[in-house]
Amino acid sequence: MLESTIAAIRPLDDAAMAAARELHGRLTKPAGSLGALEELSVRLAGLAGACPPPLPERAAVAIFAGDHGVHAQGVSPWPQEVTAQMIANFLAGGAVVNAFARQAGAAVTVVDVGVATPIPTAGTEPLDPAGGASVLDPAGSARLLDPAVPRLVDANVRPGTADLTVTAALTRDEARAAVETGVRVADELIDAGAGILLTGDMGIGNTTPAAALIAAFTGADPAAATGRGTGVDDATYQRKVDVVRAALERHRPDPTDPLGVLATVGGLEHAALAGLILGAAARRVPVLLDGVIAGSAALAAAAFAPDAVGAMVAGHRSAEPGATLALRKLALDALIDLGLRLGEGTGALLALPVVTGAVRVLHEVATFDSAGVAEK
Numbered sequence: 001m002l003e004s005t006i007a008a009i010r011p012l013d014d015a016a017m018a019a020a021r022e023l024h025g026r027l028t029k030p031a032g033s034l035g036a037l038e039e040l041s042v043r044l045a046g047l048a049g050a051c052p053p054p055l056p057e058r059a060a061v062a063i064f065a066g067d068h069g070v071h072a073q074g075v076s077p078w079p080q081e082v083t084a085q086m087i088a089n090f091l092a093g094g095a096v097v098n099a100f101a102r103q104a105g106a107a108v109t110v111v112d113v114g115v116a117t118p119i120p121t122a123g124t125e126p127l128d129p130a131g132g133a134s135v136l137d138p139a140g141s142a143r144l145l146d147p148a149v150p151r152l153v154d155a156n157v158r159p160g161t162a163d164l165t166v167t168a169a170l171t172r173d174e175a176r177a178a179v180e181t182g183v184r185v186a187d188e189l190i191d192a193g194a195g196i197l198l199t200g201d202m203g204i205g206n207t208t209p210a211a212a213l214i215a216a217f218t219g220a221d222p223a224a225a226t227g228r229g230t231g232v233d234d235a236t237y238q239r240k241v242d243v244v245r246a247a248l249e250r251h252r253p254d255p256t257d258p259l260g261v262l263a264t265v266g267g268l269e270h271a272a273l274a275g276l277i278l279g280a281a282a283r284r285v286p287v288l289l290d291g292v293i294a295g296s297a298a299l300a301a302a303a304f305a306p307d308a309v310g311a312m313v314a315g316h317r318s319a320e321p322g323a324t325l326a327l328r329k330l331a332l333d334a335l336i337d338l339g340l341r342l343g344e345g346t347g348a349l350l351a352l353p354v355v356t357g358a359v360r361v362l363h364e365v366a367t368f369d370s371a372g373v374a375e376k
């Protein structure tokens with residue numbers, strides 16, 4: 001299934017991009033005056049294979065949640081239980097992601113791919129194991145995209161990764177299962193009508209494997225790729241750098257083998273996010289990236305399928321230094337840069353109106369000809 005998804009990912013459509021550039025030249029504004037929005041709209045035309053591309057309506061943020069064996073090394077000041085407790089908060093609508101999703105009109109899907117402690121809630125829904133049409137709600141998949149009702153999908157591969165300083169975080173089969181879960185979530189949300197997917201993550205300790213993945217895929221030194229996550233003190237930060245360096249020395253991950261990199265130094269939510277990105281790219285639907293965890297997953301997705309980058313839009317530039325390294329390697333410019341470092345999909349949600357605006361211009365703005373405006 002992973003292989004067929006990768007095989008379906010194709011380059012951007014040149015003719016649609018040329019049409020979008022030509023249309024931009026006729027719209028009632030000085031050429032280039034919409035800055036980065038112009039090239040973004042051109043890329044989205046290339047992704048859709050149409051000019052104008054569809055408006056990115058019915059947005060859906062997928063928050064993949066997992067825990068991390070490396071937490072035992074003291075890389076985060078927060079207890080592991082916060083992962084499960086924050087999921088309950090997401091489902092109750094009380095987290096920052098919920099506030100921003102309500103503002104953006106986006107649906108929230110929380111996917112447990114590897115939480116280690118019990119989630120203080122009931123009513124999880126199984127993901128269709130066959131990967132076919134959605135079985136979550138045969139009566140009406142529109143419910144999947146209801147912004148008012150966050151939902152939880154139970155796709156737990158294992159209760160947290162192993163400690164990557166001691167052994168591989170995951171087996172290859174576990175990494176593959178998580179990636180394929182991400183592909184299935186993308187398919188399900190797109191089948192339900194989502195016009196754009198947004199990445200979200202929740203996992204105490206997950207900035208450590210994110211840094212290791214970014215170092216593995218970019219070749220950056222662990223000290224350059226590692227950040228302070230939720231806000232660790234100097235001693236914890238130094239320990240994180242040492243942990244990332246030790247993991248890379250132990251496993252020597254091969255960046256041309258993304259499944260091996262995800263298995264040895266990654267995490268379940270990182271792997272699932274890579275799958276979500278691949279799934280969106282295969283369906284030619286844009287995927288708006290959040291922070292450093294999404295950046296590390298995007299590097300894995302690009303290693304699986306270089307053309308997947310065509311579907312990626314960098315929502316924001318996280319304060320984590322690894323996020324900047326990842327975006328540089330992917331040659332993506334972030335739409336907003338506000339020093340955010342929360343995760344959950346919050347930065348991607350704030351960037352959503354920028355993406356919609358970029359496309360709306362191609363739909364609604366008059367041409368010099370039609371509006372009777374003189375050209376220079």
Ligand SMILES: O=C(O)c1ccc[n+]([C@@H]2O[C@H](COP(=O)([O-])O)[C@@H](O)[C@H]2O)c1
Pocket residue numbers: 075076077078201202203204205206207208228229230231290291292293318319320323340341342343344
């Ligand atoms: O999105 C980001 O760039 C980001 C940066 C720092 C922290 N986070 C979030 O904080 C958690 C991980 O932080 P830590 O310090 O426990 O590794 C996890 O739940 C992430 O969603 C997220």
Ligand SMILES: Cc1cc2nc[nH]c2cc1C
Pocket residue numbers: 078082086201202203230342343344
């Ligand atoms: C409270 C809290 C909320 C979060 N949201 C994403 N990561 C988080 C980490 C913590 C600690």
